[in-house]
Amino acid sequence: MRIYNTLSRQTEPFKSIHPGIVNIYVCGPTVYNFIHIGNARPVIFFDVVRRTFEYLGYSVKFVSNLTDIDDKIITRAKELEVSEQELTQTFIRAFLNDVEKLGSSTKYDSPKVTDHIDPIIRYIEKCVSSGFAYEADGDVYFDVSKLKDYGILSQRHLSEQTQGEKSLNNDKKKNPLDFTLWKKTEEGIKFKAPWSEGRPGWHTECVAIIEDTFGEKIDIHGGGSDLIFPHHENEMAQAQAVSNHHLANIWMHNGHLQIEDEKMSKSSGNMIFVKDIDVDPMGFRLFTLGTYYRAPLMYSEDALSTYVNEWDRLKRTYSQAFYALDLIEYLDEKPKTYPEIEILHDQFIDAMSDDFNTPNALTSMYAVVKILNQKLREDDAFEMILAAYKNLDTMFSILGLKVSLKRLTKDDRNMYHAWKDARKNKDYETADRLREKLTERGILA
Ligand SMILES: [Zn+2]
Structure with missing residues (x-):
């Protein structure tokens, strides 16, 4: 097995950390809406990755989170006049239905961020105590200047990033690119933490869940290529700060889905949801x-x-x-x-x-x-x-291509043989009638 590693920009021979075991984490959806066909690509692809490893004899531990805390969730819940919890429950159900519809397994560990608040807070504490993160008025930020090779995953250099992204600055941050680990909030769901009442930042959620569920560096971290920066860069930065490793040996990213027809593109508001796919999902x-x-x-x-x-x-x-x-x-x-x-x-x-x-x-x-x-x-x-x-x-x-076929019954077999006999005896009327029935049952094409 050879895999392209975004971190090394090379296709590398795959060697699992533990013999016979592959530990995979794939960033899951933020559950505030139905998923569109672009989101379907990693859902299908990483399911195929898992199946391939299993075929090759590996035991695969596959984890993909559900982000159920986010600004977008708060905004959407307000719009729809429902609680955040009601909203996320609805879209978690919808997501799992879509995953099944696409033929991917739902039988993997799919931790919710809200179920991992304690480990997330502990993780942020480690970032602070290691000197890589700092508190500012109830918020906690990661100090990117403390990490020598910040930007290695996305191959961006700190200086060029800072120039282009001045807008990311706010008064509390030391550097414009410092990212939020904990955010003090007045609005939406909030949790008690040593710094303030608030909620965790997205980049910390994933890395803390990986630490909590695997307890060590994993073999493969996957997601869409749009996640390389800042999300995966920042996940990796925290792992370097806390555990002195790159979080995963191999970073895999799938390309975008591009809609060729202008009229159907996202910008015109015509998103195609997986739930609306009206052809055979296979x-x-x-x-x-x-x-x-x-x-x-x-x-x-x-x-x-x-x-x-x-x-x-x-x-x-x-x-x-x-x-x-x-x-x-x-x-x-x-x-x-x-x-x-x-x-x-x-x-x-x-x-x-x-x-x-x-x-x-x-x-x-x-x-x-x-x-x-x-x-x-x-x-x-x-x-x-x-x-x-x-x-x-x-x-x-x-x-993961599925065809559901039922084994034949005795009746089916008798009917099939009767059809063959009728053909042999040139009793075309009977043969046609039986052929129709057999076709209806899917036995004849
Ligand atoms: Zn993630």
């Missing part, structure tokens, strides 16, 4: 995986529908193979090995192990589908159909 998942994760993903209705149609074809072949095998009660047999299929399987795994190169992996997957389509047209090719089907099934499960 087609949408395939669409996001069709582009290498670090590259921008260009969204248009045409681009999406190409993948939705592609997914329909994949699904059809997969289902046909499943039923063809189940009809002869051959699905649970152990497949034989065929070099032409093994090589595609290996190419698929190689592509996934090469910094999760999903477009190359898809090429190998399509080649397996092509073999399946050929073999499905032949008589008595069930052994090779089984081998190709099992391989395709593995590829689907690594990519």
Whole structure:
């Protein structure tokens, strides 16, 4: 496995800190609204990262937080005239529904910031006692000038940053780029802390949750590339101050989703929410995986529908193979090995192990589908159909592409054989009637 590391700007061989275990943290959403299709990309991609490691035999601890304290939450709650808690509960539920809709697992640790206030306060105390943070009138700020290599993740130099961002200054800060660890507040949800009644800063929430849930440096920290600065830079700065390490060995960032059609872009207010995706969500998942994760993903209705149609074809072949095998009660047999299929399987795994190169992996997957389509047209090719089907099934499960198929009942099988008999006896009327029923059940395409 090789992974591109934003910190080193290099693709590096992956070596987990503990043998056989991968610890991953991905920044989760701020829960004040539905997620849009741009937010869907990390939800899908990092789920595929987890699945790939699991396939490779690692035990994966995957944590992704829910930011349920934020200025945006306070503002939105006011607008909607609900409590902050009601608002965040609603959008946490909505988020988890969307994650499931996109075919990603929700069965990971998803800590809420409000459940980690004590460890967050303890973490800020450590930043203060290590001399990297200071209190100013009830607020706590991180002193970026104290950290020699502040800016290494985003590759920004302190001097050039300060010049461009004078607007970040306020009276309490020593440097314009000093960021908030604790904010004294009068408004919205607040908690008692040694400095004031207030709430934590976003950058501290994540690093403190990582410290609290993993207790050490992690293998992979992930998120969208828009989080590199300031969010991830500042998370890392605090880990350097408190624990003298870079928080994660590998920092992974997915590229943006860009909406090609001007009319649909965010600036015009026409956000596309995941909940409103009205095509097969697996087609949408395939669409996001069709582009290498670090590259921008260009969204248009045409681009999406190409993948939705592609997914329909994949699904059809997969289902046909499943039923063809189940009809002869051959699905649970152990497949034989065929070099032409093994090589595609290996190419698929190689592509996934090469910094999760999903477009190359898809090429190998399509080649397996092509073999399946050929073999499905032949008589008595069930052994090779089984081998190709099992391989395709593995590829689907690594990519999180799901097709729900029910095993055939005795009735289904009888009907299928009756249809075959009717065709053989040239009783086309009966054959047509049975074909229709079998198609309805999804057994025939
Ligand atoms: Zn974060």
